[in-house]
Amino acid sequence: MSPQLTLQTPLELAPADVPTYLEQLWSPEQQGSTGTGANTFCLLIWQPAWAEQHLIRTGRLNGPITGQQSDQLVAAGQQAVIDADLPSGTPPLAEAVISAVAGWDGINPSEDLRGQYIDPALSALQPRRLITLAPMIEADHPLETLVAAYCPLPEEGGGTTACGDVVVLRGSQNALEEGLAILQPLLPARMPAWVWWNGSLDEAPDLLDQLAGTPRRLILDSAVGTPRQCLDLLRTRVQSGQAVNDLNWLRLSNWRETLAMVFDPPQRREALNHITQMEIDVESNHPAQGLLLAAWIADRLGWKLISSDSDDEAINARFTRGDGVEVRFQLMSVPVGQPSVHPGQMVGLRLICKPDSSPGVCVILCTESGGCMRLESGGMADLELHEEIVPVQNRTPEMDVARLLGGGHDTTNPLLASAAPLAASLLP
Amino acid sequence: MSAMLATVTNPLRVGLRQERVIAPQCLVIFGASGDLTHRKLVPALFELFRQRRLPSEFAVLGCARRPWSDEEFRGKMGDALAKRIEEDPQAWEQFVGKLFYEPVDLQQPDHVFRLGERLERIDEQCSTHGNRTFYLSVSPKFYAGGCRSLADAGLLKDPKRSRVVIEKPFGRDYGSAQALNRVVQTCGQENQIFRIDHYLGKETVQNIMVLRFANTIFEPIWNRNYISSVQITAAETVGVEERAGYYETSGALRDMVQNHLTQMLAITAMEPPGRFDPEAIRNEKAKVLQATRLADELEPWNCCIRGQYGPGGSNESPLSGYRKEPGVDPNSTTETYVAMKLFIDNWRWQGVPFYVRTGKRLAKRLSEVVLTFREAPVHLFDAAAGGPTANQLILRIQPDEGAEFRFEVKSPGSGMRSRPIDMEFSYDDSFGEPSDEGYVRLLADAMLSDPTLFTRSDEVEAAWRLYTPLLELIEDSPWQLPVHPYESRTWGPAAADALLARDGLLWRRP
Known part of the structure; x- marks a missing residue:
């Protein structure tokens, strides 16, 4: 399915007029002309799309600016990694790429359709209101406020028309911050409101605080931003009781499922009580996902963290199991030929279990996108080996977000709630 | 932890x-x-x-x-x-x-x-x-x-x-099911109607599809060239209990065969769907049911046995017969057991008998599908059991969910005698967690608008039409399909054994 555009040209209004205009749009007198207002949810998106804006400005990508992760955008990012002479393992939309492209000349103009270019996975959910905050790279661009009614038309037809509206706040970051006052009345308390921070967790922390207070449900990506900030923010938000959804955690689901599968046969479960060593390899230099996986395993198995430190090559930690035996943990960043668009994706996991009265067990999980030769070496000849390949998930962030919105929860997944604080503690 | x-x-x-x-x-x-x-x-x-x-x-x-x-x-x-x-x-x-x-x-x-x-x-x-x-x-x-x-x-x-x-039950016979379908289809579209059959919610029934269509080894031999017969059994040890009022008006044919057993048959015998899509799967199920017929439609008494449990048990814990159960007519001719032989008239299954049986107060509680393969064309070896045992694939629906494959191996020793052994897959051993109740799966699927595991109108009608000759016979001249008494906690009436014996076969005694 191709993305859908709003049916009418968005109307540019003065910011102060937006709430009144929308109130009138959904008033009972107007409903005949616009369909029924969907009684669903509101989604507020922080949509900086810095990489896309710069790549289009420098002529490395064709417009319009959509804020969506397309194959063309990823390919342009990959080319920029080469042109900027960045390390080959740099993810194509990483901060380093944005910084490099931002320094290049270019003034290619482009239409900005952020907020008006709606992924079908999202429109299928019939959101009542999509509010997009679209900061622009021009530092002095004044605030523009666009409004449009929007009725998703399923390609297969059928269904009654349950409409929503889109609101776009566009301008420099300062201008956007000045326009925030209109947001509160646009997010009615009777409907669940989600905030999707589709940018780095390092940027605009004050803005994030203003936008994503409870009871709004927060969607973030702990792979985007410095690891310390990502994991601390995740921990803080989870511990505050807010419903937090982490796309980086969601992308771990195949790893969690595959590892659980290894220990499904009851005769293998005893080995879980005898793990002495856990090693994780991740792509590039971002350990958040690997630490979340390690934290989930440690939490599920009742391990206590004793210490954690790091050197140039690895993060090393020690846990104690329930029976007091020590478990050593190591996380390493390893080079990969074609890095994922998401920084720090899992490459491999090795668990070594040494029961007292039976042969040891070594479990290795490897991503299907690359090998895990480091984990497959290192004297495991006397261990019973279980090796599994973990399928790569090829879903766009929009699809993941739609998945979260489609089955919304007003609390954080308990597994993430337990793992996030421990993952933050694991990062020295 | x-x-x-x-x-x-x-x-x-x-x-x-x-x-x-x-x-x-x-x-x-x-x-x-x-x-x-x-x-x-x-x-x-x-x-x-x-x-x-x-x-x-x-x-x-x-x-x-x-x-x-x-x-x-x-x-x-x-x-x-x-x-x-x-x-x-x-x-x-x-x-x-x-x-x-x-x-x-x-x-x-x-x-x-x-x-x-x-x-x-x-x-x-x-x-x-x-x-x-x-x-x-x-x-x-x-x-x-x-x-x-x-x-x-x-x-x-x-x-x-x-x-x-x-x-369930969706109708009492072909006519009433058609009439009900007409009504519900005027109320909404077919994809809004979810006719529930809780057997389809069972993991092991769904696993028949996965086993067949996710593996390459089964489908090439899943046909008349390699399979000589199929048995489908749903046996209960309990009697009618508190359901006498309902059961007296339905009997085993309506209560179990028309829905649960027929669905198992459809999933076992259907052609591979082009994709895992609700309509593609239901098309194939409907097609195979439309091709299914009683082995002898003109004289159904030749291919169908009805039974009714009598007393049984021991002196210490006697079990009363069906006619002595509370709420049951003392002269009731309602069947608590049915066994029948069916054929499927299509390229895949032409000539392969499908034997279906269900009953209350049988010796064991179990549901299973047993595919018996043709014998090896030449017997090279002595067999411990006299002749080689036919290969069998047994899909255990409940309890002890899983599958087993029976085949001949060399018996240890200096000679070359063969004997059968069983290769087993058990859900418990592999997954070690109890499956969800069927209703968990089916409720979730209905709320997800996924009709894959629900029966479509044409499937329901085809299933009723299949048994119409029997239902008419029971209605018009029940003496031609008498209910054979059988002792509680046995494997049903001797007449059901005779049904298979005529084809030189035996019911599997699990």
Whole structure:
């Protein structure tokens, strides 16, 4: 399915007029002309799309600016990694790429359709209101406020028309911050409101605080931003009781499922009580996902963290199991030929279990996108080996977000709630 | 985490069953004061809630004629689920707030109008998006009227946001099933109608499809060239218990064969669908049922045996016969056992007999599908059992869910004698966790608008049409299909053994 555009040209209004205009749009007198207002949810998106804006400005990508992760955008990012002479393992939309492209000349103009270019996975959910905050790279661009009614038309037809509206706040970051006052009345308390921070967790922390207070449900990506900030923010938000959804955690689901599968046969479960060593390899230099996986395993198995430190090559930690035996943990960043668009994706996991009265067990999980030769070496000849390949998930962030919105929860997944604080503690 | 806990349950598996997420909605249960609601439906919903498969924007509205309040309904459900609540009182505390109740008589238009208003209020209160699943857990005689009332009140007009689940039995025969289909299809589109058959909710029934179509080794031999016969058994050890009133009007043919066993047959015998898509699968099931016939339609007594359990057991714990059960006519000719032989007239199965049997008070509780393969063309070796045993693939539906494959191996020793051995797959050994109840799966699928595991109108009609010669015979000249008595806790009447003996076969004695 191709993305859908709003049916009418968005109307540019003065910011102060937006709430009144929308109130009138959904008033009972107007409903005949616009369909029924969907009684669903509101989604507020922080949509900086810095990489896309710069790549289009420098002529490395064709417009319009959509804020969506397309194959063309990823390919342009990959080319920029080469042109900027960045390390080959740099993810194509990483901060380093944005910084490099931002320094290049270019003034290619482009239409900005952020907020008006709606992924079908999202429109299928019939959101009542999509509010997009679209900061622009021009530092002095004044605030523009666009409004449009929007009725998703399923390609297969059928269904009654349950409409929503889109609101776009566009301008420099300062201008956007000045326009925030209109947001509160646009997010009615009777409907669940989600905030999707589709940018780095390092940027605009004050803005994030203003936008994503409870009871709004927060969607973030702990792979985007410095690891310390990502994991601390995740921990803080989870511990505050807010419903937090982490796309980086969601992308771990195949790893969690595959590892659980290894220990499904009851005769293998005893080995879980005898793990002495856990090693994780991740792509590039971002350990958040690997630490979340390690934290989930440690939490599920009742391990206590004793210490954690790091050197140039690895993060090393020690846990104690329930029976007091020590478990050593190591996380390493390893080079990969074609890095994922998401920084720090899992490459491999090795668990070594040494029961007292039976042969040891070594479990290795490897991503299907690359090998895990480091984990497959290192004297495991006397261990019973279980090796599994973990399928790569090829879903766009929009699809993941739609998945979260489609089955919304007003609390954080308990597994993430337990793992996030421990993952933050694991990062020295 | 103690060592004990780790070996009982897989700690890494906890919380991972979140495959598909149900969209915000309100589930409306008609017949909410009945047994099914507190025995199966609400426990299944609570289980889904514990697995975090229900969204926070979710509500259950119980409806029945009794003038209960929300609180009374919640209290009654709490009493019924007391044991489960003990395991997770915190989850129940969160879940119970999602239960509501509205006194509704579906035959009263003003009640249904009031129901519509209540649903709108629930939409406001719980943000359930006007998305509704209506579950008709009422007497079958109210199915048609119930659907009509919902349609008349405009509650089914959005095919994407409203659906109706209808319990079995769907009709009493071909004619009544057709008539009911005509009514429900005027109330909504076919993809809004979910005809439930809880056997299809069983993991092991679904596994037949996975086994056949996810592996390359089975499908090439899954046909008349390699398979000589198929047996499908659903045996119960219990008697009629408290269901005499219903059972007297249905019997084993209507209660088990027309739905559960026929669905197992369809899944076992269907052609591979082009894709895993509800309509593609249901097309294939319907096609195979349309090609199925009684082995002797003109003289059905040659291919069908009816039985009725008599007394049995021991002196210490005697078991009474069917006619002595409370609520049963002392001269009842209702069958508690049916065995029959069917053929499927298509390229895949031409000439392969399908033997189907079900009964109450049989020797063991089990459901299984047994595929017996043709013998090797030349016998090179002596066999321990005289002749080589035919290869068999046994798909165990319940209990001890799994599969086994029986084949010949060399018996240890200096000679070259062969003997059969069993290669086993057991759900317990491989997964070590109990499967969800069928209703958990089916309720979730209905709320997901996934009809794959529900029977479509043409499937239901084809299944009824298949047994029409038998039903007519039982109606018009029952003496031609007598009920053979059999001792309780045995494998049924001798006449059923004779049915297979005529083909030189035996029922499998599991």
